Amino acid sequence: MSMTRREWLLASSSLAAAGLVWARASSAAPAEPELTADQRRLANRLELWSGYAKRTKNLVARYNSERISSLLQQPLVNSGQLAFVAPATLVLRDDGATGSTTRIAPGLVEVRPNDPSLPRRPMLDASGSTPPALQWLADRMIACFAPGEGEALIAEVRSEVPRGQSPRLVILPRRGSPARVLLRSLTLTLDPVGGSVQRLVIAEADGGEYRLSLVEPQQNVEPEALARVLDDPA
Numbered sequence: 633m634s635m636t637r638r639e640w641l642l643a644s645s646s647l648a649a650a651g652l653v654w655a656r657a658s659s660a661a662p663a664e665p666e667l668t669a670d671q672r673r674l675a676n677r678l679e680l681w682s683g684y685a686k687r688t689k690n691l692v693a694r695y696n697s698e699r700i701s702s703l704l705q706q707p708l709v710n711s712g713q714l715a716f717v718a719p720a721t722l723v724l725r726d727d728g729a730t731g732s733t734t735r736i737a738p739g740l741v742e743v744r745p746n747d748p749s750l751p752r753r754p755m756l757d758a759s760g761s762t763p764p765a766l767q768w769l770a771d772r773m774i775a776c777f778a779p780g781e782g783e784a785l786i787a788e789v790r791s792e793v794p795r796g797q798s799p800r801l802v803i804l805p806r807r808g809s810p811a812r813v814l815l816r817s818l819t820l821t822l823d824p825v826g827g828s829v830q831r832l833v834i835a836e837a838d839g840g841e842y843r844l845s846l847v848e849p850q851q852n853v854e855p856e857a858l859a860r861v862l863d864d865p866a
Contacts, residue, residue: 673793677801677822678782684827684851686779691716692857693849695724701840714846715861716777723862724844733864741770768811769834772803772818776829799824813837 667675692715699708712726724734729747741762744752755762762770775784785803792802799822805811814837821831828849834842850857 670793673795674786674791674801677793677799678785680799680824680827681785681801681820681822681829682781682827684823685777686781687851688716688777688779689718689852690858691777691849691851692853692861694847696845696847697726698843699840700843702838703840713861715858717858717862718779720774720778721862722774722777725861735864736770736774741766764810765814768805768809769815769818773832776818776820776832797824798822 692713695712695714697710697712699710701708710726710731712724712731715723715725720736720738722734722736726732726746731746732743733746734743735741742752742755755766772785772789775787778784785801788806790804790806792804794800794802801820801822803818803820805815816835816837817833819831819833819835820829821833822828823830828846830846832844832846834844836842
């Protein structure tokens, strides 16, 4: 039985549409590979962290610190205040005249005693530059608090995402990095709900550790609250 002109047109249109769909499907970009379990955990950690960090214009928190070393008979315990101002200024000021103040800013990494009568410890190497391990740590410390999606946090490093109830992210110098001479890793523990940094642990190559626990971090505070930490009394 011969096809009518209308039937022939309908059949031709259907074949043309099917051909167009096939052509589009064949030219589409290949599907992205499925993420591994480790990659999914890393993405989840970064999403949790960035949900808080992206809102940070500034940050103030109390901290408790603990220095552990084979050279110490018992851990050295301290407390103080931390202040961060986006994009890249971080100050940790120990309580009392016996403590010290660490200040990280663009082109600056310094640790000075709170007692101005005490000598300052030079932070530069023989070439007048910040030692590589100290610069690596300073850059990562800034990245822990700076707003973003997490690219700076894991750039030029190796990362691990341990399992457990507390969400953690371990940042390690790459193999061959000069930072590995002194530093083994920097571990962040995040608030499981809000995503703020609750704890930092700096693991040193000789087995020592510096543990910093943040208490009640406050985002985007008034300038007066910042000034109490940022301003250098000296």
